[in-house]
Amino acid sequence: MLNTSQLHVPFTRPPGGGWLALLGGGEFSFGETLDADHAWIEKTPPGTIGFLPAASGSTDYPQLFATYLRESFARELETLPVFRGRDGRREKNAERVGEVAGVYIGGGVPDHLIEAIGSTTVATALEQRLSSGGTVVAIAAAAQCMGVIARSVFGGNAVTALGWLDGGVVEPNFDPEHDRRLRQMMRQPGVRWGVGIPAGAALLLGPDGAMEVVDQVHVLASPDGEYAVLEEDDTSNLM
Numbered sequence: 001m002l003n004t005s006q007l008h009v010p011f012t013r014p015p016g017g018g019w020l021a022l023l024g025g026g027e028f029s030f031g032e033t034l035d036a037d038h039a040w041i042e043k044t045p046p047g048t049i050g051f052l053p054a055a056s057g058s059t060d061y062p063q064l065f066a067t068y069l070r071e072s073f074a075r076e077l078e079t080l081p082v083f084r085g086r087d088g089r090r091e092k093n094a095e096r097v098g099e100v101a102g103v104y105i106g107g108g109v110p111d112h113l114i115e116a117i118g119s120t121t122v123a124t125a126l127e128q129r130l131s132s133g134g135t136v137v138a139i140a141a142a143a144q145c146m147g148v149i150a151r152s153v154f155g156g157n158a159v160t161a162l163g164w165l166d167g168g169v170v171e172p173n174f175d176p177e178h179d180r181r182l183r184q185m186m187r188q189p190g191v192r193w194g195v196g197i198p199a200g201a202a203l204l205l206g207p208d209g210a211m212e213v214v215d216q217v218h219v220l221a222s223p224d225g226e227y228a229v230l231e232e233d234d235t236s237n238l239m
Contacts (some may be wrong), residue, residue: 012166016131018102019043019083020164020205023142024197024217025107025173028068033139036202036214043204044135047101053118054144055108058185062106077104081123088120089210097125100134107140107172110150114161122182123162126168140172147210149188151181158188163171164203167192174198176218185209194220198229203230 021040049069051062052085057080066077078104080096082088097103103126105113117123130136144150147169150161152177167190171182174196186194197203201215211230218227 003165004089011205011209012168012212014127014130014164017133017207018126018130019135019207020130020144020146021135021137021138022146022170022195022197022203022205023137023172024182024199024201026199028065033202034072035074035198037069039202039204039214040137040214042136044075044102045133048078049076050078050100050103051077051098052080052082052103052105052117052122053108053146054082054084054088055110055113056109058106058108060110065104065106082116082122084116085120088117088122089093091121092093093119094125097122097129098132100129102135102137103199104127105136105138105145106141107142109153109160110141111152111154113142113145114150114159115216118160121177122207139157146170147185148190149185151185158185170201171196174218179218182220183223186220196220206216 021035025038025128051065054064062079069075069077079091082093087093093114126136138146145161147161147167148163151159152159169185169191182194182196185191195203196218201217203217204212213230213232217230219230220227
């Protein structure tokens with residue numbers, strides 16, 4: 001079992017009774033995220049799950065994902081119509097975030113997600129949903145946006161992200177043999193730790209420092225340091 005005393009990494013997230021699930025990526029239609037999806041669905045209270053499509057801007061994505069959730073887990077999904085900043089500022093959308101059992105933030109482009117919900121009422125509602133016991137799931141680019149910075153698709157520059165992980169950055173679809181991008185993010189001001197999450201893997205951060213891992217994730221405490229690998233059986237309380 002690994003914990004922060006061994007890793008010297010503070011896995012911090014917004015407080016509250018819910019679970020924040022960071023998924024590395026993978027195609028749900030091919031079953032690549034099935035284990036990760038089992039993990040976060042087990043943490044999610046009964047009720048409809050909301051899908052936030054801002055990162056991709058696609059209307060097909062949530063429809064296909066709804067079919068997958070219904071057939072694989074008997075859970076219902078509805079699209080939260082947040083595609084751009086004006087949608088993120090609409091009180092009606094924020095209210096619906098508070099009503100669903102959990103929110104799945106689909107993958108796509110970090111810039112699009114940050115522009116749509118950064119510093120909006122929807123972003124505040126997501127934190128409140130996590131605080132009050134709901135689940136917030138972020139996959140691929142959306143998982144990266146939970147850190148203090150994300151990597152823009154426009155030139156690869158670092159952009160200010162949602163900042164849910166205090167001092168932390170996330171590299172999704174991670175390959176430890178090709179880790180340059182994660183180490184580059186680790187060198188940005190204000191970054192103290194980083195997590196590389198391969199496709200199909202997940203890091204779940206729960207209340208009171210609880211943690212669960214699906215497959216394995218790679219953790220860095222310094223830009224030039226060695227990785228600590230968290231395996232699926234590594235569950236711990238990080239407080």
